Amino acid sequence: MGLPVPLSGVVPPLCTPLTPSGEVDTRSLGSLVEHVLAAGAHGVFVLGSSGETACLSDAQRRTALRAAVDAVAGRVPVLAGVIDMTTARVLDHARAAAALGADALVATAPFYVTTHPAEVRDHFRRIREGAGLPLFAYDIPQFVHTKLDAGTLLALAEDGTAAGLKDSSGDLGALRRLLVELRRRGLDGTFAVLTGSELAVDAALLAGAHGVVPGLGNVDPAGYVRLYEHARAGRWPEAAAEQDRLAALFALVEAGDLTGMSPTASALGGFKAALHLLGVIGCPATAAPLRPLSGEAVDAVRQHLARAGLL
Amino acid sequence: MGLPVPLSGVVPPLCTPLTPSGEVDTRSLGSLVEHVLAAGAHGVFVLGSSGETACLSDAQRRTALRAAVDAVAGRVPVLAGVIDMTTARVLDHARAAAALGADALVATAPFYVTTHPAEVRDHFRRIREGAGLPLFAYDIPQFVHTKLDAGTLLALAEDGTAAGLKDSSGDLGALRRLLVELRRRGLDGTFAVLTGSELAVDAALLAGAHGVVPGLGNVDPAGYVRLYEHARAGRWPEAAAEQDRLAALFALVEAGDLTGMSPTASALGGFKAALHLLGVIGCPATAAPLRPLSGEAVDAVRQHLARAGLL
């Protein structure tokens, strides 16, 4: 399917289900696609941070993207993460994603190296030119360790390099200033601002964001669709109430015991445990080196689901 | 005046006007108090980060607080910052502030030292006991270099140590989770959540925050009062529009040339230049070591004021 301009709505960053032996479980990925599309999702984002993209080999990435494209079958746009350290490596992923049928790409600023804004802009421009697909800039400073600044984003919007932003920085003030400036320059009709902050969706939509890419939307896509529709209709108290419910549910990312595992392992393990408990995926395993959740942690996830009315 | 429970509304963190020779300009501080009270502010916060508290000697701090208490004359509550590295030093400021007539205190976690949450809680408890005034916890990780975690804040709310939070962390997700949990525990009627993120006030109020402590509220207190009233009345699109206008005005904090001065100097210099241009204070000087704005920077501030309809 072509990409709406600007892209809007709820676009869950899909988890990548694995088999007990650590292979990509394409059947479960298909079920997950149905789970979010049945709830009304407006697109899917494959191979993002929630998709454990950092933990997947190139072959696994290709398997997952192919399976997602097949399962979606053109019903909504498929965005593909092309997460790697710098330009040449990202371009290899980008070409692979284009060949597999992705509708758009999502890339971060370079990491492992230090960067200058001029280098970051050049990086995105080379990816856009090299891959021939619409490109979203992915701002996720907790993993990339730099933030995309407003000047860079406006330049990428102005010259058409980027079709939008996935903002997982958590910096709502910067997001708002960007939105105000995009409107002032008449760019909000072509450059989509999508928030990845799953606890500030009502706020981002009130500020004018076009959509949301919520990791927690794997678990409760219907909640995010309701939240989005409340906001579109101007039902802000209802939007806030739905957001509050989802904020409580979000506690499942902290189910893991951080004295023995990383926050990444706890969060991604929490999403997958929830999907497993809901019967959406066949196995809650995460990829090495992420530690698995304990039985007690899974029980905690179960209780969060029950409290949110999902079990 | 006594302190409303919970404190709510617009509580500008007052700039501390200085004379050209660097002394506290008590007359200008009085004018600033009138400027914000005439606009409908519900309280004032003296000696916060916007008040250059880090740059003032103890004598200057006392002069400023005394002048503010005198100027306010009981019309609204006066919150006094007691910003220092650790407990004994904060307690000295706290006793001085109590003697000068502050209605409440605002303290950060310890800094310069590393801290453990148990030490942070103990720190706030000792300040609360030692000073005998309601105490607000001030979360400003960009200066203190640690964030107040939810467990600490809920413990301080539960046992009555803290009357509220001034949240300048910019982390709306954490703020929302705190608000949800405070309501779940029935603590939102006694513990006030005030956002210091001047660009996310509509969002914070939509999430249930009680009020706002906006540095930019020195310059445009009427704007923040309108925003607050729109939000209270459920006029969310109007609140967002007002917030957008203020977000554009906020650019004045970047008027300074960062190749020759710090962001702190640019931001505080921008606030003071604006107040000087508006005729509220007599001199735009900031305290050492902050560099002054250049003439071009002041021109930029003037243009931002004009664009926002303030000049």
Next chain:
Amino acid sequence: MGLPVPLSGVVPPLCTPLTPSGEVDTRSLGSLVEHVLAAGAHGVFVLGSSGETACLSDAQRRTALRAAVDAVAGRVPVLAGVIDMTTARVLDHARAAAALGADALVATAPFYVTTHPAEVRDHFRRIREGAGLPLFAYDIPQFVHTKLDAGTLLALAEDGTAAGLKDSSGDLGALRRLLVELRRRGLDGTFAVLTGSELAVDAALLAGAHGVVPGLGNVDPAGYVRLYEHARAGRWPEAAAEQDRLAALFALVEAGDLTGMSPTASALGGFKAALHLLGVIGCPATAAPLRPLSGEAVDAVRQHLARAGLL
């Protein structure tokens, strides 16, 4: 006593002993002075980070400095820390220290505010002019959250603002480059480079540093004096062996259980526990909000002392 130019040798940053009720224990401070002078220390540094200066009130700081000046009685130079957020506040401490008989001052870059190098230089120049005492720049980025850059240090050395550097940054590469450049400009005879990295003293001296300000030198000043003398005499293997012994002893700073206290509390508590076990000070208490060491932690400190041949 006057200050040697350049200052060199072993200058322990003295702990500030406290009574069980939290007052400065001037008698124990006198014993600590004797402890380090008997071992051959070439100066003392009062009110540094090891002296819990961040945790002491102004009155306690004055008491401690007065007691140290009295106890030293002119036998070696007394450096006084004047640690505070910005210029005006540091100047107040500087004038107090001058009045109490300090021979030199030690100040950090501004903190709590953001800074620009031009502001940092101005800060040190105002302190030097205002206080009339030789000034050491204190580079301790783990607490101040910025590093003093080479350009700033060379400017302060060149115009005579600073009499030297206390480098606790742990960045030996930067230290070496500074030393090479100071020698190239002929400034190493007037600007003293003192390392605060107690585990890299042999390395710093081999690189040309003039002296050392080791927190662990409270506990084992004789070890650091031996290390210094080995280095001066070119006995590098012996210097390294002594440094190795001190590196093993340094483990006492980790005796505390960090699931319940901060690294600062563990380190300063470890130093004080050791001094108490050695009979140098009367009470191992640290100041609020630092948590005290447990009995098991004190046992661990005792074992480290025994293993190092000090008990």
Next chain:
Amino acid sequence: MGLPVPLSGVVPPLCTPLTPSGEVDTRSLGSLVEHVLAAGAHGVFVLGSSGETACLSDAQRRTALRAAVDAVAGRVPVLAGVIDMTTARVLDHARAAAALGADALVATAPFYVTTHPAEVRDHFRRIREGAGLPLFAYDIPQFVHTKLDAGTLLALAEDGTAAGLKDSSGDLGALRRLLVELRRRGLDGTFAVLTGSELAVDAALLAGAHGVVPGLGNVDPAGYVRLYEHARAGRWPEAAAEQDRLAALFALVEAGDLTGMSPTASALGGFKAALHLLGVIGCPATAAPLRPLSGEAVDAVRQHLARAGLL
């Protein structure tokens, strides 16, 4: 060639020369190998941070490693960097490197994800088992954003997972404590500690490190070999003098204008400009997104080379 146990000496992390069109210049890489082996280097490290590994595609990495293995032709060990985000991806690089004839692998902790020490240990163990080659742990927190802690390193040394450490953390205190503890446990004969801090080599060797992996050793391998031999022979003043000379030369990494390029681009561009000026490689180009040095910057590099007696 087999790998000496423990590995020791000077092991330059080779730059990866590129053609003007951005392909790996295998002929220049061969010249670079001769340049460092003629100077007496004891090994080479291909595809490290100095080798722009983050900027090379998988195909380019393979080309570079193959060319280096061919050029070295068994004269010294070839260490191959296998730098990627997490376990599965590193394992793919590891298998490729083994097939291409590397003698050992060099891997970092996982990045892009957050990690727990238990996950880091597991990560290294899986790589060691999966690739069947000796493995060096690469500690480079400025790029990976976590530091390898002593507990992890000692565990990896004790169970034979790691053959050594390449320490680019710059933390000489931690390095020294590790060395003391390795000797105490009798592990210093099997676990090699190599410093990547090119300005603290004399210090690291004095502390007992086995060798050095200096980026600047591309430019002046003979200098590092002299430094190493002085140290081995106990000629510490001569070692320090050589280190001082190299510290002055190191300024070439700052030749680039950081208002328009990143520190990474300036440093790697500086190394390559120097190699080009010395006639070792055919073209000074770096890979996207790194900005090239300006003509003035290249002139500055030339002057540094001249001052160091290399031109």
